[in-house]
Amino acid sequence: MDLTLKIWRQANATAKGKFETYTVKNISPDSSFLEMLDILNQQLIEDNIATPVCFDHDCREGICGMCGLYINGRAHGPDKGVTTCQLHMRKFKDGDTIVIEPWRAKPFPIIKDLVVDRTAFDKIIAAGGYVSVNTGGIPDANAIPISKKDADTAMDAAACIGCGACVASCKNASAMLFVAAKVSQFAHLPQGKVEAKERVKNMVSKMDEVGFGNCTNTGACEAECPKEISILHIAKLNREFFAAKIC
Amino acid sequence: MAKLNSKIPEGPLSRKWSNYKAEQRLVNPANKRKIDVIVVGTGLAGASASASLAEMGFNVKTFCYQDSPRRAHSIAAQGGINAAKNYQNDGDSVYRLFYDTIKGGDYRAREANVYRLAEVSGLIIDQCVAQGVPFAREYGGLLDNRSFGGAQVSRTFYARGQTGQQLLLGAYSALMRQVNKGTVKLFSRHEMLNLVVVDGKARGIIARDMVTGKIERHFGHAVVIATGGYGNAFFLSTNAMGSNGSAAWQVYKKGAFFSNPAYVQIHPTCIPVHGDFQSKLTLMSESLRNDGRIWVPKKKEDAEAIRAGKLKPTQIAEEDRDYYLERRYPAFGNLVPRDVASRAAKERCDAGYGVGSGLAVYLDFADAINRLGRKVVEERYGNLFQMYEKIVDDNPYETPMMIYPAIHYTMGGIWVDYELMTTIPGLYAIGEANFSDHGANRLGASALMQGLADGYFVLPYTIQNYLADDILTPRMTTNEKEFVDAEEEVTSRIDRMMQINGKLSVDHFHKKFGLQLWDLVGMARTKESLEKALVSFKEMRKAFWTDIKIPGSKDEFNPELEKAARVADFIEIGELMARDALMREESCGGHFREEHQTEEGEAQRNDEKYMFVSAWEYKGESQEPELHKEELIYENIKVAQRNYKK
Structure with missing residues (x-):
């Protein structure tokens, strides 16, 4: 060719x-x-x-x-x-x-040329994209059963590779799908429940702070995501966020 | 030989690690704050070590060449991670995992290290689950397992075909939590280019900011190398494009011994090479061998017809197929270890039974689809099938996959003692970068286990035993002569490189070298090929320094310069690989010397003369390196010829 x-x-x-x-x-x-x-x-x-x-x-x-x-x-x-x-x-x-x-x-x-700086994504994860456990002192892996359905949904969200295609495709340069993937992964698991509210508030506020736009539900992110992560996770993020703000 | 002290603790095997921990020195919280540790690399080993050390209270400086620590190549591991949990009640135990790993490594690994690895394996799964890693589960909500090569139990935990990704994201998130707390300072897009040694101890590194080109000095009371293996020396491998052996090579040149460079793992199930423009090889996870059956045609004329495009694999009758692994190794069948499976594929292709271009065999799922239904197969391997289809443009649900062995992992690496310390005090090597746990062949799903064992549960203990002596050592300013000199070495090398101004691009050169390395020091080696390699690589080294061309300047973002520095090191690493392979007059694991094989074509070890770890000491550019030997002593395992037949 x-x-x-x-x-x-x-x-x-x-x-x-x-x-x-x-x-x-x-x-x-x-x-x-x-x-x-x-x-x-x-x-x-x-x-x-x-x-x-x-x-x-x-x-x-x-x-x-x-x-x-x-x-x-x-x-x-x-x-x-x-x-x-x-x-x-x-x-x-x-x-x-x-x-x-x-x-x-x-x-x-x-x-340079086609290379961009995506450290803004790292900053959002640093703001709360984790379960706050130190190494050691944890229960046996099978101590808490998790339904296969929840584990599978968490895995669907966790498949995000952090490439930034969602941001690049969005007319608002929104990082909602990226943030939602992490928030939704943890929202479907028992681990880290105790800090769920802090997590979603901190991640969303960091997302705003580093300059990403908001979501207007055009669905471009989902259409272009190489891992085909569903915008249903954004709905989950919104739910988690509102719930955290109300109570 | 006196120079190597592996510091294996006293006592029975099962008590060594707990005895060590009971007796080791610790650093108290107030003193930890005064101590800086540099970690280079953010794969499973580097990220987990950085996070764990910072949680304990040390100041950590973490470096990676990628734009984010989450991109380290551990992320690409597909199939799973082993752990002796015995959740399946199928007879697994710490001892059995230890035994399988030693045997899988063809009796060339250190007993005490491997036992410790098996001992902490269960903790890793606990840790990852606590971090929210979404492992596969059964309907009852408990964790699911599958089988991997070289084992007769199901002890492999997995997260679809993305286990490495999920484990790395777990370690990465733990690392980012510490970045947020200010206990880890992160240097992404930074590449380590030299080690700084002060009074015989590792005290810092020289790194290049890959965006600005600025050369920087960084101090640490200790330095941890977690930069993976050197498989990319071959150009075509399953490694990421940026994976390199340079940090390991720099510390070798500063006095750290390099062990078993000849032990390279060739993975049996990769997508075959399809053209000379190809930049990398893609792995198809070993987990596929749980349900896929490997075969070639029984008749040469069928193989020829397939190669000519006149026959399709689905047209070959069952009785005309040679399921050669099941035929040769009935007890383990398609799940023999990687080195055995790779050699068997090469043997069939060399004998004229290969399909595709001639260098490929079939991995067939027809039976599994009949037995389990397409839906179950899709659930287990869907993303791998999709990946295959995108690359090859063939649908593996309908026609068998084609696979061929490719360079995947390096068992060799920097020599470390039981504490994971190299021969330079204060310098540690963890994960694939060290040599310690896999002997001459690594079993599937054991790399993730070792990376995380080293980073979460071993190094954070052992490093304190050293740092306890350093609580009164003040931070250095980096204006000391040793830092200035180390920086000068880096800048003068870069200047020399920029001035070559030859005609060939770095990739062009790397491809040429990689092909030679594969031909002469690849899957099958002979005295003749290795001697030829030693001569040829010296010439290639010279050619490199006259022929290559690096456009742009050193003071900017310049990927050509980065690649050139790595390739210059790869050529030298290749030379040491050939030297080590030539010295080792036996076949073991991934090291196959054609002169040393049984009548059935199996690897033939020579335990009497070669039951040792080679450890090479750098003696300067114009001198040959010196070989040291660490004898391997098996007190708990009866050494035998590996048998996967019954």
């Missing part, structure tokens, strides 16, 4: 960015999207065209959450339920022009 790529280039956080156009040839439909970018970069370096395009990536099997590109106007590109690293070129056609941008959201400032 021969492709035209329009890629966002930006030297650093404060520089002005713009789209540059590159072409790649003879790309195998079996190669992954990031392997296609590897080929581009090798070409840019060895043919002295430009400095390579920077993008975040690590595990390349869809679980670390490090990669995240906005491809043709969609977070993680056209395939459903996958991260950018799991997207394969067979989803494109020979001769296509592909537009590649970074996540665009105020709380995710650009570091």
